[in-house]
Amino acid sequence: MSMSSTNTNTNRRNNNNNNNQRDTFPKRPNNNNNNNNNNGRQSVAIIGGGISGLSCAQELVLGNNSNNNKYDVTVYDTGRLRPGGRCASRQPGDPMKPPEQENQNNNNNDDDFPLLSQYRYDHAAQFIAAPGKENEAFAKQLEQWKSSGILKEFPQGSVCSIDKNGKVAPIQDQTFYYGTNGMGNVPLAMVDQAKQSSNFALEQDTWVSPSSGVKYQKNSGTWKLQAKGKTLGYYDKLVIAHNGKCADRIMSKTPSKEVHSLLRVNFSPNVPAHGGNKMTLNSLYSVTVVLPLESEWSKTLPPNFVCGMLADHPQVRSLTCQTRKYNDQQQEMEQQHEVWTIISSATFGKKHKAPQEFLPQEVIDKVTALLVQAVDGVLKTSVGGTPETPNNGSDKKGDDAPKETTNKMDTNKAASQVLEHRVQLWGAAVPLNVWKNEEGFLYDSNNNVGVVGDWLVEPSIGGAWTSGYQLAQHLNNNHQSLESTEHKIIVGLEGGSFERSESVKSAGIAAIPQ
Numbered sequence: 001m002s003m004s005s006t007n008t009n010t011n012r013r014n015n016n017n018n019n020n021q022r023d024t025f026p027k028r029p030n031n032n033n034n035n036n037n038n039n040g041r042q043s044v045a046i047i048g049g050g051i052s053g054l055s056c057a058q059e060l061v062l063g064n065n066s067n068n069n070k071y072d073v074t075v076y077d078t079g080r081l082r083p084g085g086r087c088a089s090r091q092p093g094d095p096m097k098p099p100e101q102e103n104q105n106n107n108n109n110d111d112d113f114p115l116l117s118q119y120r121y122d123h124a125a126q127f128i129a130a131p132g133k134e135n136e137a138f139a140k141q142l143e144q145w146k147s148s149g150i151l152k153e154f155p156q157g158s159v160c161s162i163d164k165n166g167k168v169a170p171i172q173d174q175t176f177y178y179g180t181n182g183m184g185n186v187p188l189a190m191v192d193q194a195k196q197s198s199n200f201a202l203e204q205d206t207w208v209s210p211s212s213g214v215k216y217q218k219n220s221g222t223w224k225l226q227a228k229g230k231t232l233g234y235y236d237k238l239v240i241a242h243n244g245k246c247a248d249r250i251m252s253k254t255p256s257k258e259v260h261s262l263l264r265v266n267f268s269p270n271v272p273a274h275g276g277n278k279m280t281l282n283s284l285y286s287v288t289v290v291l292p293l294e295s296e297w298s299k300t301l302p303p304n305f306v307c308g309m310l311a312d313h314p315q316v317r318s319l320t321c322q323t324r325k326y327n328d329q330q331q332e333m334e335q336q337h338e339v340w341t342i343i344s345s346a347t348f349g350k351k352h353k354a355p356q357e358f359l360p361q362e363v364i365d366k367v368t369a370l371l372v373q374a375v376d377g378v379l380k381t382s383v384g385g386t387p388e389t390p391n392n393g394s395d396k397k398g399d400d401a402p403k404e405t406t407n408k409m410d411t412n413k414a415a416s417q418v419l420e421h422r423v424q425l426w427g428a429a430v431p432l433n434v435w436k437n438e439e440g441f442l443y444d445s446n447n448n449v450g451v452v453g454d455w456l457v458e459p460s461i462g463g464a465w466t467s468g469y470q471l472a473q474h475l476n477n478n479h480q481s482l483e484s485t486e487h488k489i490i491v492g493l494e495g496g497s498f499e500r501s502e503s504v505k506s507a508g509i510a511a512i513p514q
Contacts, residue, residue, distance in 0.1 A: 049077025050085025089182025
């Protein structure tokens with residue numbers, strides 16, 4: 001596929017400084033009839049606008065030139081501002097609450113986060129690791145993103161390991177990338193590219209209900225999608241591009257029982273050595289803090305440090321300085337602060353896991369204090385202090401969405417350097433095991449439903465991209481044969497088994513190719 005135009009909206013993203021500004025995406029008029037409009041194209045609904053869903057959509061509408069007019073593709077994503085799933089960023093001026101919450105308690109978003117709202121930061125995935133030699137397709141995609149200005153390579157020695165004694169060592173023999181204007185730059189580039197085709201549409205901030213949002217129409221062989229009681233359309237094919245409880249529930253009442261059996265999920269910080277018999281996801285906290293310039297952390301760590309991984313720490317698995325990562329942005333403003341993001345361990349995430357729809361204030365306080373103090377313990381610093389209980393806000397999205405809160409720490413306390421912080425809980429974060437098969441996806445041609453995700457390749461951005469790309473190639477290459485009765489099979493099911501990801505077991509936050 002060509003990525004020659006993926007940097008067309010770079011300036012728009014870089015200058016997203018207006019409150020309540022949201023990216024706009026192409027939409028397709030609602031069609032309450034079969035979306036196959038006798039134009040020779042079949043309609044495809046993809047539930048999930050993360051990397052795997054966008055990769056699948058992009059390849060369906062642009063890949064394999066002989067078939068690229070065979071599908072009309074609509075992606076449904078829950079993100080309020082932009083697509084991307086765990087490959088997401090906050091931009092300066094982004095609203096921190098949904099519109100319906102913006103005027104509650106007479107507080108606006110800038111008042112909630114007056115400091116963080118000035119900065120760009122990644123609150124989930126912090127990097128993309130170069131793939132191994134076996135994944136040539138994704139390696140080629142990385143080079144295209146890099147040459148188009150979508151990605152930058154981390155400076156040599158800036159991605160490090162940190163041991164329990166605070167010893168920092170650059171990670172050798174591995175290349176890491178980050179989004180030029182945030183990790184969210186990657187999914188936006190994918191949307192920009194897919195938009196070159198009139199066959200692509202993206203429906204943003206759309207929550208397809210797990211209980212009644214998807215219904216298989218036996219008489220027509222189509223899939224009916226609904227959101228908030230409104231029919232979104234009828235589709236010839238359905239692709240599930242997310243996991244967790246919602247994906248499990250969406251497929252639980254459909255005729256594709258074999259596919260649903262693999263979407264059943266367990267939440268745990270670990271998985272048996274044999275891989276277990278069910279998809280297993282961990283839960284992780286993300287805490288982003290604002291510190292004064294020249295903080296103790298900054299003075300203690302090497303001057304070229306950007307991101308560090310703590311493989312064996314019981315509470316913390318990664319620490320990233322966002323203002324060093326995006327120092328070009330900071331040079332354009334009079335920098336007064338440092339912004340750091342801490343990702344917890346899965347064990348910590350489980351121990352302090354709270355109700356998905358609302359994080360209690362006492363959990364916010366405790367999680368923040370413990371994680372900041374855990375970093376202090378490793379670096380032998382004293383940044384952390386005792387958090388107070390101020391105003392609180394929370395984004396409510398669903399089982400698999402990050403939960404967000406407002407919490408400000410009292411800067412008058414002698415021990416505290418934390419000026420402001422933001423807490424998120426990724427309830428369904430990183431797969432601990434992978435369904436190993438030769439395909440990298442699932443596709444039930446009996447019911448015209450497919451599944452993509454990093455848990456079908458490897459738990460990483462590269463794994464997610466590869467899964468979506470491979471399903472799209474399968475559909476493009478077999479467009480005619482999939483309609484014939486002799487090919488009614490479930491691809492990716494036979495001969496597969498769950499295997500533990502040893503890389504995730506070690507790193508805790510993603511699979512990092514060696």
